[in-house]
Amino acid sequence: MESIFKKKKMSATPFRNEVLAIFNKYNSAIPLSIIEDELKSHNRITLYRTIKIFLEKGIIHEINLNGESSNYALCKEECGDNHNHQHIHFKCSICSQVTCVDIDRFPKITLPNFKIDQLEIQANGLCEKCNN
Amino acid sequence: MESIFKKKKMSATPFRNEVLAIFNKYNSAIPLSIIEDELKSHNRITLYRTIKIFLEKGIIHEINLNGESSNYALCKEECGDNHNHQHIHFKCSICSQVTCVDIDRFPKITLPNFKIDQLEIQANGLCEKCNN
DNA sequence: TTTAAAAATGCAACAATGTTGCAATTAATT
DNA sequence: AATTAATTGCAACATTGTTGCATTTTTAAA
Numbered sequence: 001m002e003s004i005f006k007k008k009k010m011s012a013t014p015f016r017n018e019v020l021a022i023f024n025k026y027n028s029a030i031p032l033s034i035i036e037d038e039l040k041s042h043n044r045i046t047l048y049r050t051i052k053i054f055l056e057k058g059i060i061h062e063i064n065l066n067g068e069s070s071n072y073a074l075c076k077e078e079c080g081d082n083h084n085h086q087h088i089h090f091k092c093s094i095c096s097q098v099t100c101v102d103i104d105r106f107p108k109i110t111l112p113n114f115k116i117d118q119l120e121i122q123a124n125g126l127c128e129k130c131n132n
Numbered sequence: 133m134e135s136i137f138k139k140k141k142m143s144a145t146p147f148r149n150e151v152l153a154i155f156n157k158y159n160s161a162i163p164l165s166i167i168e169d170e171l172k173s174h175n176r177i178t179l180y181r182t183i184k185i186f187l188e189k190g191i192i193h194e195i196n197l198n199g200e201s202s203n204y205a206l207c208k209e210e211c212g213d214n215h216n217h218q219h220i221h222f223k224c225s226i227c228s229q230v231t232c233v234d235i236d237r238f239p240k241i242t243l244p245n246f247k248i249d250q251l252e253i254q255a256n257g258l259c260e261k262c263n264n
Numbered sequence: 265t266t267t268a269a270a271a272a273t274g275c276a277a278c279a280a281t282g283t284t285g286c287a288a289t290t291a292a293t294t
Numbered sequence: 295a296a297t298t299a300a301t302t303g304c305a306a307c308a309t310t311g312t313t314g315c316a317t318t319t320t321t322a323a324a
Contacts, residue, residue, distance in 0.1 A: 015301085045282090048282065064196040066196050090248075116222075116257040122253075143319085177273080177312085178273055
């Protein structure tokens with residue numbers, strides 16, 4: 001299996017491998033603070049640049065929920081250039097985890113006179129684990 | 133007509149009136165930078181506190197789109213404590229305006245094993261004005 | 265209308281977050 | 295192995311947001 005960095009024509013550096021490994025370790029979306037904690041030596045500047053490049057290259061996507069710092073999660077293979085994921089971003093009000101949840105029928109929305117290119121759906125409530 | 137500040141049991145200060153007037157002047161959601169520009173004398177600290185209180189009291193709501201600073205827009209009368217607006221947040225890719233667009237049938241989404249309390253829908257594309 | 269209590273404001277100082285230029289280092293290419 | 299291209303890390307800075315506290319303004323009460 002080919003490295004994602006080679007596929008995206010990016011240099012495969014130890015730092016990037018470490019960040020990627022952290023994303024793989026988590027099943028949920030994570031904020032920068034978690035990545036910093038997990039990194040052996042965390043250089044804020046390099047991390048910011050790494051995140052920015054991962055976003056540009058479509059390795060991760062950004063999730064902005066109200067009143068929170070950004071979260072980041074790995075993109076699916078199928079994710080095109082416009083990050084058109086067929087999932088919703090779910091924030092559990094108990095465990096606070098942000099997860100990408102696949103959904104069977106992604107809603108279609110039409111607005112008179114508008115042209116909708118992209119939809120982003122966010123939900124709050126109780127996640128699988130906390131809703132029992 | 134009773135002042136919104138009286139209704140919300142808040143002091144009606146000149147600063148708050150000025151900020152409220154700015155919100156009323158715009159039909160769209162606006163970032164802090166626009167409010168600062170419009171204010172006669174803009175004290176950053178007071179503005180931050182004003183915005184925070186407006187949010188808490190349900191006078192405005194926050195809109196966080198990916199890769200942008202927060203936007204703020206007036207709440208509708210019917211908006212309850214949980215800011216459960218029946219509208220979507222639309223960002224035009226040409227004019228960049230963020231608007232709250234009412235929608236007839238707000239989609240219902242169910243996820244097995246999850247309990248969804250609140251939905252937030254964001255859309256990108258061309259707005260009424262730019263889509264012609 | 266004056267007074268007392270409560271709330272909001274503004275300054276200073278700080279904390280957190282994010283960016284840029286540039287030299288040194290590391291990775292990829294030949 | 296050598297050259298080129300890209301990445302890293304430091305320093306310095308810019309932006310964004312917060313807190314304590316004294317002053318001022320608003321509101322409520324007499």
